[in-house]
Amino acid sequence: MPVFSTAFGPPIHSLFLLHSFLSAHGVPAHLDAMRVVHQPVEDSVGQGGIFGEMALIDKRPRSADAVAQTECKLVLVDRPDAPQAVVALARPGVDITSPNEPLLERDNLMLGGLFTSRLNQDLREEHGYTYGAGSRVSRTRGVGSFVASASVFTEKAADALKALVDDVADYAKGGMTEAEADKTRLQSQGDRVEAFETFDHAAEHLAVDAALGLAPDYERTAALATEGASRDALTRLGAAYFDPASAVVIVVGPRAKLEEPLKAIGYGAFELRDADGKVITKAAPVGRAM
Numbered sequence: 001m002p003v004f005s006t007a008f009g010p011p012i013h014s015l016f017l018l019h020s021f022l023s024a025h026g027v028p029a030h031l032d033a034m035r036v037v038h039q040p041v042e043d044s045v046g047q048g049g050i051f052g053e054m055a056l057i058d059k060r061p062r063s064a065d066a067v068a069q070t071e072c073k074l075v076l077v078d079r080p081d082a083p084q085a086v087v088a089l090a091r092p093g094v095d096i097t098s099p100n101e102p103l104l105e106r107d108n109l110m111l112g113g114l115f116t117s118r119l120n121q122d123l124r125e126e127h128g129y130t131y132g133a134g135s136r137v138s139r140t141r142g143v144g145s146f147v148a149s150a151s152v153f154t155e156k157a158a159d160a161l162k163a164l165v166d167d168v169a170d171y172a173k174g175g176m177t178e179a180e181a182d183k184t185r186l187q188s189q190g191d192r193v194e195a196f197e198t199f200d201h202a203a204e205h206l207a208v209d210a211a212l213g214l215a216p217d218y219e220r221t222a223a224l225a226t227e228g229a230s231r232d233a234l235t236r237l238g239a240a241y242f243d244p245a246s247a248v249v250i251v252v253g254p255r256a257k258l259e260e261p262l263k264a265i266g267y268g269a270f271e272l273r274d275a276d277g278k279v280i281t282k283a284a285p286v287g288r289a290m
Contacts, residue, residue: 014142034193046092073248074262074270078255078280085157086252089169089244094213096144100237101137104146107234108137109184111168111177111242112148117270118167121149129160135168137241141212148240158261161251165244172242175235184234188226192219 024183094101105113112119112135123133133150148168152160176184196202196219209218251258255272272280 020039026228029046038271039241053119058190074267075209075248075250076255076258076262076270077250077275077277079252079272079275080254080256081117082154082253084151085154085160085251085258086149086151086152087157088147088252089165089168089247090145090147090251091244091247093144094148095141096141099225100241101139101144103229103234104137104237105139106184106226106229107176107238107242108135108146108187109187110180111135111171111238114187118171119148119150119164122163122167124154124217127156127163129153133141133160133164138174139208157251157253157258158265161249161262162265165249168242168244172236172238172244175238178231181234182217182233185227206259207260249251 094104110117112133117134119133119135123129124131130152133148135146135148137146138144148164150160150164156175192199195205206219215221237253249267251262272278
């Protein structure tokens with residue numbers, strides 16, 4: 001289930017207005033209901049409901065987490081003349097202030113952040129669906145997002161989507177191997193060296209940190225945490241933030257060529273939108289069996 005507030009404590013910068021298409025943060029949530037967990041009680045928020053407003057008004061630490069209660073939903077964006085299709089999976093990520101954020105970035109490297117990642121090796125090297133597939137964890141104020149995507153041959157879009165969702169689900173369930181954990185540790189070290197190897201790179205990196213409201217010692221603490229994270233710790237994070245069971249699946253391409261293949265892999269109903277994002281036909285959020 002997508003978790004919008006990832007920890008009790010840090011102050012927030014936005015309240016959340018629940019919408020069936022977008023949350024107030026612009027994360028493609030497609031939620032109709034959420035379970036809001038207050039310590040020690042639980043409550044529910046329906047479409048149009050608001051949570052997080054008191055922390056924003058009083059500038060206090062958060063007192064609640066929100067978890068989606070709806071199933072995975074597919075949105076098909078009709079682009080009749082598109083030469084290829086785009087398949088994507090999106091779900092809320094982690095708050096930038098969470099100590100888990102730099103660890104999640106390392107965890108994502110093996111899933112979709114490298115050329116030798118699981119997603120690229122499967123969709124590109126093994127099956128030839130695409131010239132490149134990957135995933136990313138966004139770094140924004142407040143709650144970020146996790147997105148896995150690929151531009152694929154239209155006739156292979158349904159197969160590519162199934163492979164992408166299955167790869168993410170498998171990684172969320174089983175995590176990386178010990179060899180992959182060592183590889184991501186070395187890659188993370190190399191990325192950090194590259195980010196600070198010149199004055200202009202260092203200044204740019206630190207300016208982004210400041211814009212995100214991060215502490216002056218963020219890079220030091222993040223480096224130590226990332227370096228010391230065990231495979232088991234990364235596996236637990238992946239299970240919490242990569243699980244596609246309640247994510248939004250987005251496919252962009254010619255509806256006439258995609259609708260039936262998508263139904264054939266288990267997406268019995270989906271929301272249709274035009275190239276401008278306007279709803280064409282609304283359908284109940286029916287997800288594919290994982």
